[in-house]
Amino acid sequence: MNVEEVRALADRLRTEVAKAVTGQAQTVDLMLTALVSGGHILLEGPPGTAKTLLAQCFARALDLGFGRIQFTPDLMPGDILGANVFNFQTGAFALTRGPIFCEFLLADEVNRTPPKTQAALLEAMQERVVTLDGKPHALSPRFTVVATQNPIEQQGVYPLPEAQLDRFLFKQTLPYPTEGEERAIVARHGLRAGSPDPAALGVETVADAAALAAAAEAVSQVRLADEVVNYVVALVRATRESPDIEAGASPRAAAMLALAARGRAALEGRDYAIPDDAKALVLPALRHRVILSPSAEIEGRSVDDALRALIERVEAPR
Secondary structure, eight states: OOHHHHHHHHHHHHHHHHTTOOSOHHHHHHHHHHHHTTOOEEEEOOTTSSHHHHHHHHHHHTTOOEEEEEOOTTOOHHHHHEEEEEETTTTEEEEEEOTTSSSEEEEETGGGSOHHHHGGGHHHHHHSEEEETTEEEEOOTTOEEEEEEOOTTSSSOOOOOHHHHTTOSEEEEOOOOOHHHHHHHHHHHTTOOSSOOTTTTTOOOOOOHHHHHHHHHHHHTOBOOHHHHHHHHHHHHHHTTOTTEEEOOOHHHHHHHHHHHHHHHHHTTOSBOOHHHHHHTHHHHHTTTOEEOHHHHHTTOOHHHHHHHHHHHSOOOO
C-alpha cells in the first residue's frame, strides 16, 4: 500500500463513521493516525458526546476484534487481564482470558477506577504483552486502546497517573456539538429506542487486517527530514522553558510527536512529513504530557492556552 491508498482508506473510513456519528471528523483522523502509528488515544468529554459510539463504529469499519471494559471503582486488575484458574478435571491450571485479549479495546470511563487497576493496562499498552503468574501472553500486533474519561472536575473520578497518560499517543478533548450538528443528531437518533447500533446505522467494513498492516508499513516509510526533526525538538524543549508550564514534555514525547506527524502525512497522501504535520498535532500529542504551572492556573489559563502560545513563539521552518 502506498500513501495515496492510505489517504483513500482514510476517506472511506470517514464516510462510514459519518453514517452513525455526526461531526468529530478530527477525532476520527486522530484515531486512525494512532492505529497506523501503533499508538493509543484518550478521549475526554462529558457524557453523551458519542465517545463510545465512535469507538464501536471505528472497530466495525476496520474489522477489528472489539472488546469493552466498563471501569468502575470496584474493578480489579484480574477483571481486565484474566487469571490462571485450576481445572479440577485436567488437574492443571488454564488461562481464563480477560477482555484485554482483543484487537481494539474500549476502556470506558477509565478514570472511574483507582490507579492500581488503571495500571493493569500499562504493560499491554507499551509492549502489547500481558504477564500472568510470570508467563507472558502476546496480544495482537494491532492491539489499540481507546480510553474515554469524563472531565476531572466531575465527582467520583481518579486522575490518571503520569506514567499511564504517557502511554497515550493522543489526548483528544471532545466538545459539545454545534447547534446544527445537534439538530442533525436529534433528527437521526431521536426516534430510535435503545443504544445506537453501528450495523443498524449502515456502517460497513472498509478494511481488513492485511490492509491495516499495509497502511502501518506505508507510515513507517514516510520520510522525516532534518528540519522537521529540529522543529519537533524545538517545540518539546520549549515546553520545559515556558513559565506557564511546571513540568515539560519528555524526549519520548518528542519521538511520539514525530511518529504522529508521519502518520498524519500518510493520511494526507504524502510520503514525507512537513512542519505543519507536527504543528497540527501539538495539542493532542502534548496536552497530557505537560503540567500547568500554579501561577498560570491562578490566572485562569489552560494547558491548551500555554501550548498555543508556545506554537506561536517557536518558528516553523519554511
